[in-house]
Amino acid sequence: MRTAICYHSTHHGNTQKVLEAMAQGNDVDLIDVAGGEDADLDAYDVIGFASGIYGFAFDESVMEFLRKNLPRGKKVFFVYTYSGIRGTGAKKIREAAEEKGASILGEYSCHGFTTVGPFKLGGGVFKGHPDQKELDGAKAFYQSIMGQQ
Numbered sequence: 001m002r003t004a005i006c007y008h009s010t011h012h013g014n015t016q017k018v019l020e021a022m023a024q025g026n027d028v029d030l031i032d033v034a035g036g037e038d039a040d041l042d043a044y045d046v047i048g049f050a051s052g053i054y055g056f057a058f059d060e061s062v063m064e065f066l067r068k069n070l071p072r073g074k075k076v077f078f079v080y081t082y083s084g085i086r087g088t089g090a091k092k093i094r095e096a097a098e099e100k101g102a103s104i105l106g107e108y109s110c111h112g113f114t115t116v117g118p119f120k121l122g123g124g125v126f127k128g129h130p131d132q133k134e135l136d137g138a139k140a141f142y143q144s145i146m147g148q149q
């Protein structure tokens with residue numbers, strides 16, 4: 001089983017930390033989409049998409065990458081870090097994947113440190129996140145979705 005996770009993680013590298021925990025000891029290629037290059041995802045059995053939440057959604061570079069590069073009918077999952085309300089960040093990207101006939105294996109999300117806007121004044125919020133428990137949760141999530149394949 002080959003997995004690719006296509007991601008964008010620029011604010012504090014929070015999402016990247018989660019992905020590195022997931023990839024550790026597993027056959028996972030991490031593809032940073034920030035450069036804007038296309039990639040051939042045909043050879044992958046499972047494809048993840050990951051991002052911080054910026055303005056209530058995944059970064060547009062990940063959305064665009066999915067629209068251009070996700071082959072039809074793949075198994076996909078989503079990972080994101082956020083500092084606001086849990087559970088809404090993957091809505092648009094889920095819809096984009098469904099338009100490509102993807103079957104959705106699940107999603108994992110956790111808090112990420114942020115210094116955006118007014119939060120900067122107080123030194124940021126969710127300092128220390130993702131923490132070890134969240135990284136362990138990410139590993140467990142990955143093992144659980146792969147265990148069902």
Ligand SMILES: Cc1cc2nc3c(=O)[nH]c(=O)nc-3n(C[C@H](O)[C@H](O)[C@H](O)COP(=O)(O)O)c2cc1C
Pocket residue numbers: 008009010011012013014015016051052053054055056057081082083084085111112113114115116
């Ligand atoms: C410009 C900007 C906009 C953001 N918008 C949201 C948002 O709408 N909802 C939310 O929960 N977090 C928001 N955040 C917080 C980030 O999602 C959070 O810090 C995330 O962990 C960043 O991931 P990264 O370090 O991998 O880029 C925002 C952060 C930035 C910098």
